[in-house]
Amino acid sequence: MIGAPLATSFLQDRSFLDVLYIIAFGLFIQGLRGLSGPTTAVRGNRIAAVGMTIAVIATLLNANEGNWGLIVLGVALGTAVGVPAARQVKMTAMPQMVALFNGVGGGAVFLISWSEFRLTHGFSFTATYITIFSLFAAIVGSVSFWGSNIAFGKLQEIIPGRPISFGSSQQIVNLVLLILALAAGVDIAGGSHSESIFIGMLICAALLGNAVVLPIGGADMPVVISMLNAFTGLSAAATGIALNNPALIVAGMIVGASGSILTNLMATAMNRSIPAIIAGGFGGGGAVEGASGAGEHAGTVRSTSAADAAIQLAYANRVVVVPGYGMAVAQAQHAVRELTKALEKRQVEVSYAIHPVAGRMPGHMNVLLAEADVPYDQLREMDDANPEFSRTDVALVIGANDVTNPAAKNTPSSPIYGMPILEVADSHSVIVIKRSMNPGFAGIENELYYDPKTTMLFGDAKSAVSEITAELAQI
Amino acid sequence: MIIASTLTTNLAILVLAGFIGFVVISKVPNTLHTPLMSGTNAIHGIVLLGGLLIVGLSGNGTFNKIILVIAIAFGTINVVGGFLVTDRMLEMFKVKPKPPAAAGKGKGEDDGKGKAS
Numbered sequence: 001m002i003g004a005p006l007a008t009s010f011l012q013d014r015s016f017l018d019v020l021y022i023i024a025f026g027l028f029i030q031g032l033r034g035l036s037g038p039t040t041a042v043r044g045n046r047i048a049a050v051g052m053t054i055a056v057i058a059t060l061l062n063a064n065e066g067n068w069g070l071i072v073l074g075v076a077l078g079t080a081v082g083v084p085a086a087r088q089v090k091m092t093a094m095p096q097m098v099a100l101f102n103g104v105g106g107g108a109v110f111l112i113s114w115s116e117f118r119l120t121h122g123f124s125f126t127a128t129y130i131t132i133f134s135l136f137a138a139i140v141g142s143v144s145f146w147g148s149n150i151a152f153g154k155l156q157e158i159i160p161g162r163p164i165s166f167g168s169s170q171q172i173v174n175l176v177l178l179i180l181a182l183a184a185g186v187d188i189a190g191g192s193h194s195e196s197i198f199i200g201m202l203i204c205a206a207l208l209g210n211a212v213v214l215p216i217g218g219a220d221m222p223v224v225i226s227m228l229n230a231f232t233g234l235s236a237a238a239t240g241i242a243l244n245n246p247a248l249i250v251a252g253m254i255v256g257a258s259g260s261i262l263t264n265l266m267a268t269a270m271n272r273s274i275p276a277i278i279a280g281g282f283g284g285g286g287a288v289e290g291a292s293g294a295g296e297h298a299g300t301v302r303s304t305s306a307a308d309a310a311i312q313l314a315y316a317n318r319v320v321v322v323p324g325y326g327m328a329v330a331q332a333q334h335a336v337r338e339l340t341k342a343l344e345k346r347q348v349e350v351s352y353a354i355h356p357v358a359g360r361m362p363g364h365m366n367v368l369l370a371e372a373d374v375p376y377d378q379l380r381e382m383d384d385a386n387p388e389f390s391r392t393d394v395a396l397v398i399g400a401n402d403v404t405n406p407a408a409k410n411t412p413s414s415p416i417y418g419m420p421i422l423e424v425a426d427s428h429s430v431i432v433i434k435r436s437m438n439p440g441f442a443g444i445e446n447e448l449y450y451d452p453k454t455t456m457l458f459g460d461a462k463s464a465v466s467e468i469t470a471e472l473a474q475i
Numbered sequence: 476m477i478i479a480s481t482l483t484t485n486l487a488i489l490v491l492a493g494f495i496g497f498v499v500i501s502k503v504p505n506t507l508h509t510p511l512m513s514g515t516n517a518i519h520g521i522v523l524l525g526g527l528l529i530v531g532l533s534g535n536g537t538f539n540k541i542i543l544v545i546a547i548a549f550g551t552i553n554v555v556g557g558f559l560v561t562d563r564m565l566e567m568f569k570v571k572p573k574p575p576a577a578a579g580k581g582k583g584e585d586d587g588k589g590k591a592s
Binding site for chain 2: 028029031033036039041045055056070074075077081085086089097101109114115118119226236237240241243245248249251252254255258356362370373379
């Protein structure tokens with residue numbers, strides 16, 4: 001019990017509680033404003049954390065005394081899982097971590113709705129609008145929980161990253177599941193107090209979450225993660241309305257807005273509509289092969305050695321590094337930083353060009369490079385980087401593929417035609433570090449590799465970059 | 476009457492929060508999108524409050540208790556884990572002292588972009 005003699009009616013007064021909630025969401029907004037730049041971001045995150053602490057304390061002041069045991073148990077369990085996970089997760093595994101966190105958020109939301117249902121004996125004597133928001137939270141929370149778990153499984157490579165689907169009947173299956181979940185919801189809102197129908201609704205939503213994310217390929221993950229983030233936020237906001245809690249409404253809605261903005265940005269950066277991504281797969285596989293048949297490329301691929309690449313880089317004035325998912329997979333960010341440090345010692349000007357969908361989540365590359373101590377001001381966003389390629393001596397592409405493919409600009413028949421790309425082909429020469437000639441996630445041949453300016457250095461990103469650094473030291 | 480006014484007030488809060496969220500989040504640069512996502516993970520952990528409020532009403536029933544403890548645990552994972560991992564990431568973005576040679580070049584490049592922060 002918190003200060004028993006002081007726990008007067010004033011601390012449990014609804015207005016006082018609401019004031020604390022308003023302070024809390026004010027701090028959330030102020031904290032997120034801090035994220036507008038790296039210098040203010042750390043403080044912003046801490047301000048938001050203070051807001052959260054206030055919101056939790058305010059709620060605890062009003063929690064029923066009889067249940068402290070359960071609260072302590074839940075918080076202890078959550079802390080025991082959350083703290084080590086947050087401390088130990090590798091930066092390369094951040095997409096999985098965020099997917100998992102989206103999932104548990106959605107899980108909490110649907111479990112809370114479920115207990116509301118049980119406590120009110122199937123929403124008896126509950127205002128209809130509260131029932132509706134609670135049901136919305138249950139459905140969306142369940143979709144988000146299961147969808148996020150599948151996304152986590154794909155990113156962690158427990159589940160194959162390639163699209164898994166029912167083929168052409170996929171959309172019908174999804175639609176049927178959605179209709180079933182909604183029908184169950186309507187039935188409950190209409191006054192049926194049956195828990196089996198509620199559970200049926202949760203199951204349909206769970207299957208829908210699985211069915212929506214399973215067909216989505218690895219390269220579309222940035223969109224999916226952002227979308228699930230939005231879902232969890234919106235379901236939290238709905239819970240806030242059902243529980244008449246302003247802090248929950250504001251926080252949930254802001255997260256919903258954030259997720260929606262990111263989803264939209266990612267989809268734009270891939271020149272794909274969100275419905276098309278949810279519908280799954282990358283166009284028709286056959287069409288892709290037809291568009292990029294082997295005969296189309298008259299050019300040959302020229303491979304190079306670490307020693308030659310080192311010479312090329314050493315005598316350049318300006319080098320732009322283009323990182324992609326391959327760098328993350330190989331954990332090559334520190335090796336890349338060593339290489340660029342060595343180049344900087346030779347007075348080579350180095351910057352990094354980062355495509356918005358490079359990697360598996362928004363901003364993935366930036367976090368990895370920040371971890372490797374790359375100065376923030378060397379990171380260029382796509383629109384700033386593109387005009388600079390024409391005065392770049394060497395573009396060093398490390399594990400990036402589709403985001404550099406000139407077909408997006410030149411070949412109207414290509415499935416990625418219209419997608420904004422990093423125009424590395426404008427630089428004087430290009431070195432591509434890649435494991436093999438296998439096409440990228442989209443299964444599209446990259447014209448860049450046949451460009452006479454391009455040389456390929458085959459190998460694992462980390463060892464290839466380290467070899468170049470070693471060779472550089474000998475020059 | 477009272478119910479209706481609560482609903483409209485809450486809907487107003489919802490809509491305004493959506494607009495504010497849109498404006499505030501639009502200012503976050505691409506570079507910070509991963510920390511933004513983990514930070515918003517932490518913030519949606521606020522569903523923890525829902526668990527805390529309802530557990531006070533739960534009375535008896537083992538199953539009710541189990542799902543609420545799980546919900547509280549999930550919310551706590553979000554809050555604690557989310558803020559910690561975001562803090563860890565953002566520390567990496569802090570500007571570090573640069574070697575003089577690189578600093579000179581970096582500055583020149585920076586002028587055009589400085590306005591972003």
